[in-house]
Amino acid sequence: MIKNLLLLLLISIVITGCALNNSRYIKSDQNGYTLFQTNPNLDGNLITNLEFQPICSNNEYKNILQREKEDFKRQQHLAYVEAALMEFYNEWKGVKYKYGGNSKKGIDCSAFTQKVFKEKFHLNIPRTTRTQVKIGKTVKKEQLELGDLIFFKTGKIDRHVGIYIGNGEFMHASIKGVKVTKLNKPFYKKAYWTSKRVIN
Numbered sequence: 001m002i003k004n005l006l007l008l009l010l011i012s013i014v015i016t017g018c019a020l021n022n023s024r025y026i027k028s029d030q031n032g033y034t035l036f037q038t039n040p041n042l043d044g045n046l047i048t049n050l051e052f053q054p055i056c057s058n059n060e061y062k063n064i065l066q067r068e069k070e071d072f073k074r075q076q077h078l079a080y081v082e083a084a085l086m087e088f089y090n091e092w093k094g095v096k097y098k099y100g101g102n103s104k105k106g107i108d109c110s111a112f113t114q115k116v117f118k119e120k121f122h123l124n125i126p127r128t129t130r131t132q133v134k135i136g137k138t139v140k141k142e143q144l145e146l147g148d149l150i151f152f153k154t155g156k157i158d159r160h161v162g163i164y165i166g167n168g169e170f171m172h173a174s175i176k177g178v179k180v181t182k183l184n185k186p187f188y189k190k191a192y193w194t195s196k197r198v199i200n
Contacts, residue, residue: 112173136196152191
């Protein structure tokens with residue numbers, strides 16, 4: 001009885017050892033490749049060579065790294081734009097509206113946007129809404145980014161402009177003064193005209 005048990009134990013050890021010796025494992029190296037290593041074969045001879053099976057080509061890998069680098073730089077850029085816009089807004093918040101005005105005694109919408117771009121981004125843009133709408137790259141409403149100019153048709157001939165600050169909001173010199181407004185506010189949702197990107 002004991003001999004039979006020992007024999008079964010010895011057989012199970014041999015079978016387990018063979019299974020382990022034929023196992024393969026996978027790990028990834030820093031260059032984006034997967035390494036396969038085979039353990040000693042059934043004859044007991046060690047197989048020491050590594051087989052390289054590329055997940056992607058060198059060019060594809062470089063492109064991935066380049067895209068990640070560009071995405072990081074873009075996020076840094078947007079963080080800078082957001083900080084600059086908020087700093088300017090906090091300084092001008094509540095300044096009353098004045099048609100043709102260009103100071104803290106009173107300012108209109110296009111003078112406000114012109115001043116933001118000049119003081120915070122060193123960009124010279126035209127003075128009026130009708131001339132500002134002719135510059136930059138047209139962007140769709142759903143693709144708005146921080147710093148984009150947003151234009152509205154607020155009357156038969158009246159035009160209005162503000163600056164997108166994220167989260168569906170824009171800052172502008174409204175008839176109630178310099179403030180932040182939701183883009184989906186019924187009046188502005190209906191009056192929406194177009195958007196332009198002037199900050200690269």
